[in-house]
Amino acid sequence: MLFILLVRRATLISICLLLLTCTQAPHSQFRVLNSAPVQTTTQLNVETHIRFSKRPVDLVKYPIALGTIGPITPLYAGANRYPFSCDTMRSGLGQPEVDNQEAFGTAVFKEDKDGNITSTIVGYSKDCLARSKLRYFAVSFDGKSFEVTSISQLEEVASKNSLQLIRLEQGTINRHIYTIAMPITVQEHGTWKTSSLWNNKLIYQFAGGVGIGFRQGKVNPTKLLNRRYRELHKGFAVITSSANKTSYTYNMLLAEDTAWRIKRQFEALYGIPEYTIGIGGSGGGLAQYLIAQNSPGLIDAAIPLYSYPDMVSQTIYALDCDLFNTYYHFKSDLAKWESRSKRLAIEGLNNAEIEHKSWFYTPINQLITGQTLYRPKVYSECTHGYFGLSSLVNNPAQGFLKPLFSQTVNQQTNWSYWQDLALITQQKGDLNAPSLWDNQGVQYGLKGLKQGQLSPEEFLHLNYHIGGWKPQAKQQPEQLLFFPFIKTPIWLTQWSRHNIYNADERPAKRTQSNINAIQQAYRYGQIYLGINDIPTIDIHHYLEDQLDMHHISTSFATRLRILQHQGNLKNHRIWIADKHYTPLNEAFAVLDTWLTTKQSPVSASDRCFGEQGEVIAEGKSVWDGEWNNKTKGKCTRHFPIYTNSRIQAGGPWAGSVFKCQRISVREALNKGIYLPIDMTAYREELERTFPDGVCDYNRPDLGNPFSALNGRSDSQPLKSLQAAKSNEQS
Template identity: 75%
Template sequence: MLLLVLDKRLMLITFCSLLLTCTPVPHSQFRVLNTAPEQQSNRINVTNHLRTTPRPADNTQYPIALGDVGPIKPLYAGNNRYPFSCDTVRSGLGQPLVDNQQALGTAVFRENPDGSLSNTVIGYSKDCLVPSTLRYFVVNLNGESEEITDSSSLDKHQFDSNQQLIRLEQGTINRHIYTIAMPIKKTEFNTWRTSSLWNKKLIYQFAGGVGIGFRQGKVNPKKLLKRRFGQLHNGYAVITSSANKTSYTYNMLLAEDTAWRVKKQFEALYGKPIYTVGIGGSGGGLAQYLIAQNSPSLIDAAIPLYSYPDMVSQTIYALDCDLINTYYHFKSDLANWDNSDKKRAIEGLNNAEIEHKSWFYTPINQFLTGKAFYRPKIYSECVHGYFGLSSLVNNPAQGFLKPLFSQSVNHQTNWSYWQDLALITQTPNAATSAPALWDNQGVQYGLNGLKQGSLSATEFLHLNYHIGGWKAQAEQRPEQLLFFPFVKTPIWLTQWSRHNIYVAGKKPAKRTVANLAAVRQAYRYGQVYLGFNSIPTIDIHHYLEDQLDMHHISTSFATRLRILKQQGHLKNHRIWIADKHYTPLNEAFSVIDKWLTTQQAPDDSSDRCFNKSGEIIAQGENVWHGDWNNQPAGACTKHFPIYTNSRIQAGGPFSGSIFKCQRIAVEKALANGVYAPIDMTPYLAELKRTFPDGVCDYDKPDLGNPFNVLNDKSDLPPLKSSQVAKSNGRS
């Protein structure tokens, strides 16, 4: 009874606290008032793979003139989706242009003579467009920048080797904000197409973060210029778009469509560069792998930082994390699992006695659920790296972007990463919620831990009976969050999103079954990295495993395994991992320059690892050998140990690319030695009860991959490295 009363009070407090966010929105936020109708546009028809599909001709007239607006509809990435939140003001570009009077999108206000905004609405903007314009910045060696608005401000600066004048062109292409940064001389101030300092080499800047669409995204000029000052000062030009920052969208088809158009704008202004090299971290790293695979001539080389093979296969194990923590905290004896070896046996990721803010939620949630109080000491990367990710990515009812939209828009929208991919994965006239690609049917969590003796048979069976899966998208409910005034971080009353996870009863907790048609569409439309690597690539990571950072290094080797499987060689792929205090970026640009100039991999491009002073610890072909390729540990692997993840610990491949496993009966798994050296015969009845649908057979390929020749259900021929569309988006 006490729990019921407390729960009602907490719900009331939560509701009242949420009202604090419903006060009138100041001009700076420009909340989206109403959702516009979907704007029809072409989506490329892929019958085999995006890589082998010619892109349509782009009839847009380039360059987009100053004062004009770039193309609004994508060339081949499908319809413009709404709602769509504007970020032009936050990018320093002013209010968007009025494009309707029907209150669709964001209100646009009349400006006062002093530049402030009045309360008079002059129209609305659904597409967040701004005309192309020029801006100028002086940047110094420390990356500090000052925007220059007139020649008198420019005269105050004495340009030397420590300063650089940069001309920025900004506007909108495909509704997203594009940026072209060109180093110029002082005499080129207030000119447009001059480029006397350009070395004829181009950088395409990609950026990371976890985004679910629905917004234009901002470009912070000062941040961009600080990040790329060294290269700009050496004569490189830099281009980018907010569509190429995964904080705003992980739709790689839209990202590619936009990147081609931004590059065409650049080339129309300045001519074709000698080469274009991509750079970017996390999501900006995986974007380079996917774009190089899907449209190989867009970039000529890649420097992915903190990368993953792709986002959709990262979710395979990332969405396991809250299932596992829900099991520890609410379905079992938490004290039993507060053990480093046991947690690693299940999760694979590193762990340590590093406290996380979620510790404060634990006693509250224990009290609400009637669990005995226990404060855990051991936290893993599942907590430090992935806390809240499932609610952002997988829960259409949550919507952490809600403050950007009106209440009516929030009620109409499904807020999930899957919805961002709906134009690719969803069939026409389908249900409102886009299909999820995630699946754990037949997954034997902790199987390797069982085989290695870290888990007992009883622990293994209890874990798999109770762990369950994620509820269907339409069944999920928002998190219960308790907000306090003037405090940014809410208290989670549904820790680990436990209310959206199936619970066991007389039968084992239900597992989640993926939509196979959607998985296959993701493969076909290039959202999954298959291992095509035809351009020079230096994959760089800081070693952050001791900090339990989500950017673990095992992802680089998952990518490498896919390349080896697809191409049979690593001619173009290098892995450099460094102490967190050193970043070998200058060396990478130098090596890439030699590689592209000579068309041969230079000797100093080999795999390597660096200490905190930048000295090379070891280099060469075998330095990264280890469990990932069934080889004795190399010199770099010994210095920087490689961890695994929950699906590898469940017996899955290190390459991490199985969305939907093929299953076999428990009896056959026993006969095939799946549990050896542990004899699980005495537990046959319990195994069958726990896995009524059978268990994963990871010797067989992914049911969702339409290109697997070993898959009897394959509907497409295998892709070959030589296969690529002739146009590559340039027609």
Template identity: 50%
Template sequence: MITAEVVMGKKTGFIFLITLILGAILVAVFRYYPHHDEASTRQINAIAQPNANTLLNFTPHVSNVPRPAESFEFPIALGETGPMTNLYSGPNQYPFFCMTQESELGQPLVDNQQGLGIPVYSGEQVIGYSKDCSLPSQLFYFTLIEQGGSFSAVRLNEETARSHHSSPLFRVEQGTINRFIYTLVMPISRQEVGNRQGQSQWNKKLIYQFNGGSGIGYRQGRQKATRVMTRQAQQLLDGYAVISSSGNKTSYTYNMLLAEDTARRVKRQFVSLYGEPLYTVGIGGSGGGLAQYLIGQNSQGILDGLIPLYSYPDMITQTTYALDCDLLNNYFTFRADNPKAWRDWERRRLIEGLNAINEFPQKAGFLQPLNQLMAGFAPSFPDGNSECINGYFGLSAFINNPRQGFLRPFFSDEVIAQTRWSYWQDLKHIFGTDEQGFGKSTWDNVGVQYGLNALREGHISFDEFIHINHHIGGWKPQSEMRQEEIALPLGTRIPIWLTLWGNHNITKASDGPASRHSGSIPAMEQAYRSGQVFIGKVDLPIIDARHYLENELDMHHMSASFYSRVRIAQHKGHSDNHVIWVAHKDHNPTTAAFAAMDTWLLTMKQNPQLSAAAAKPVSLQDTCFNEDGSIYAAGSSVFDGQWNNKPQGQCQSRFPMFSTSRIQAGGGWAGDLFKCALVSVETAIEKGWYLPFNARAHLDILKKTFPEGVCDYTGRDVGRPSDL
């Protein structure tokens, strides 16, 4: 007779065999993986030292502080280089990897002979080095060709451009400003070829294109003219001019002060050539959306209207719940007393807040049995997936681990060893450093009661609630973090992101609960003051648009639009300048958003006394769209729901929204709290925070689990300066 135990034993044995095979494959792959000592001939082997440079005084908030007068004479002459040092955002960062070749612009100019930065070649001979990646400003000509509903940008030589008749023509200028690659795209006639300032086809409206991604600095970034053009092809055909910079792509930095400094100068280069536009509207998704929120909040004179796509309010408050993801994944995989209970992925959603779906495949699911086996657990393949994994896997290491975020083969082993690779280090001149030179972190989870809402609603037991909070722990101090790696049979160690959920960088329970991580209050205060946090202080027209992607476990969750709305309403008392559009993934509302924004901005131009809220067209409302582009519902209440404690609206019903781990722990929907004020467990019980669950009978175990107290989400953020 075949028993269940025999079946399970065979299944485990099969998984064990597959895991060993995967391990062997990884060993083989790693042997051919480009090690740092085998890296390209463009590798950085020595780090330059930055000169002192102006850093804006942020007190009380960057939006209240005037910017210094421009010190560089614009426009940059053709054949000359733009400024290599920013105007007011602090010292240059080194190492800094040049990416002009990746942008199809050739090698950067030599700026030293001391071996600093990347080598510059003539043939096979090194003729010098470039630490600041400068390029002379130069002109190119392109046309746009449509085929099958998509556009491609084709470069033309000057002679061909002069005789070009059949399709639109564009002049592109590229060079470097603040060490980043800038791009200006202007629609022109063929008679204007060779005339740098010709603009007869321009409609006098300007688009600043922002782009997203996750970055921690140390790279110039790639910017191809073809990519800038195809992203805004329809708008270029409609007569808009488009400008952008690799410094405004968050794949390369989330330093929003540097991003603002760079955007201001890129626009100044444009205006010095072509004059002031009627208006400048921002466009960009993900990090390119939050950059608009922050530049629109922090500064004047750059943007007049915002079209953030797939946006968050900012990067830094996103890390609050994003860095919970691997803590929770680590708990569910390695620390839970009953792991089978958490193989129901919809139960995980009760704790994580973000969506999770049973039987949804994981791209890197093979890593789970591999890590379990090496950790002494019975291996199992995951039978579901979550946004925490599908959207955020690897980001905790890249953003938070100073030993992890380098990008090989750009840097030698010596440079890697000397550099601390993290988001916090990218902003060290703003946030400050600790005694060991590590950039101070704002992330904090002291007193967070993970799964509190699920306990109150009866979805998890009290024992499960206690076990999660006893064992989840926190991220270790940066000085104690190690690069992720995995030990395979025969002792082989592979130093790539294979230590599942960074478990060796997470604190463990010993005599008491696993210790939590306490963030730096001075760093939090500086994050607020320097404008890295969106506090809702924006009066510009905003159309926040996104596709509905929750069912795909995409990291661009719909709720992020409402964090922004809550913050705007908290700051201004209303959010009438903020419109939210959510569309079925097969309908792109961007062209309609440009048309609506054009009407809105022209109304303000014609009536300068009107605020953005007063000038908003009556027809422009919160809206959700069907697959064919038709409107499913529109109006002031269509997105009502849990986030504003109102009955569910039509769009909220059509496109359900999820939350975050901190909301599930009792936090608010603004998501802008770094460090909660703490109260005793006794006080929390008296205030009824556990009801209808009777917590009074469990006072002792709660006090042992939360020895420092629990979060009071009715209070202010301890990290927020009181004068804001």
């Protein structure tokens, strides 16, 4: 039997290696051939916090004329980064403009008289520039839209009251594609600056996704119009940019710099709006929190949907997920962890017997590693929500963007989310931007131990073997098996286990972050501190039962930071609804009243909605619960709030401790951290498992320059920012 198993493993590995050697993912003819040289330019200098750093004057003359190219280099977000993949073709703007003949960037091809691309290269584009132009679309009352390109289509719009004509201006600003959507009459077709239907109110559309930079990003006009058709029919104008879609970048300094320039373009054309409301989901939600915090005045109100406080904070527990799955599958008995209560005790995120589409990776990887074949039944949000996240954001050697770039560029580039923050966090001379993730001293499952869901032996085994992520410079690419005619490859290094430390006679090594990098992220506004001085309605659908990554606990992490920083919630509301109902009409109406009267209306209270849009409960206490140490309110009882792995490890609900301060195991025992479980008899095993000590979450984050330097814990107000502002003004 053993001989047969070994033969099966050897055969499978041989086939895999052969296919890995011979099969490659396809490359486009528009891939980036060579990376352009790094430019030198000014980046905003931040001494305390970016909110208090004066932005330079923009010397660009607005409006940018039609047929011309907008500013290329950011005003204060630092030098343009390369490589940079173009998306002008995918956005309907044609090939990018030629800007060099040295083969930097993407090839630009000659077009024939009918506009078809030939095989003749006329030059190259490193910055993906496009001249501004006008396009016209019609959008109906039910959100359907089409581009108006002929007289007959224009006549159709004129004949139907249900169709609204929209003038779109598109081009590039800061290399990213911008869009200005203005509702107009048919008679205004062909004009540039007319706006007789505009209600003098503006929407800034943000969008989500997980991106790591290196891309221009596309703007899909049809999708934009379908999202905002109700508001466009009411006379709102809408502006956006691919720099404000986190599928392409989480560089919030660049996002802010670009957004201001697009708003200047809009105001130069149409005048200053009565107000600007931001809206966007997931990454597009957190972008509103950060931009409102970092650069007051860009938006006057916010509707963050499915939002997190910020991206960096999300990685704290999200990058724990593959550590857990590696532990369950390859460092322990997988069948033992089929218990939903045990998983919940460790991960905090919801789980269920909902099979993930990648289930077949498990037996393949079990064969490769010699594990007992077992098909799991229980999956958590760690799998359904964060599958593959560590490879995308944390592994510079992987790079899911590689098909967009030549082999030469791929070998020269570090592909990670951390690299997208390099202008803020990377030290001179370093090859890789540092990771901000840390798990030294984290006692995974501590809360489960204290509640009796994990035995002391299970708790110790988990923490001895869990390990951490290897340094950026030591990470290796994923081993992916590509089959002809099949888009999705087979993952042979499931859960990125080859980039995770293993235990031997010593516990598996944990990951140590770079404190200076964390402090820079704080100062440059990549982390949400809780500054909330504009009306904000935080909206979620309740998706916990679907194991969706947009869990509602993030709304309360954000709220706690607001409370800790400013001591009140006068501008913050939380609305959570059944997945079949979206209360956007109500949100726009409430914010319109709030902004025009300068007072919060009664209808702006915290609330939860049912399937048909009925208000289940509303008021100040409806969302009380474990997060604020109060009896559960009506909405909390209707829509239960789950936790995450760091809360289960004893961390704060605010979720903003990047690097904990540690104390010895002896001190932890003396302080009663494990009570009501008496762990005195396990002291030696605890010390062997945590030789560098354990987290004391009653002490401040070592990486937070505003709390740690003032001796404040994560659960106390951050007053140092106001002090910093006073010092700068004096």
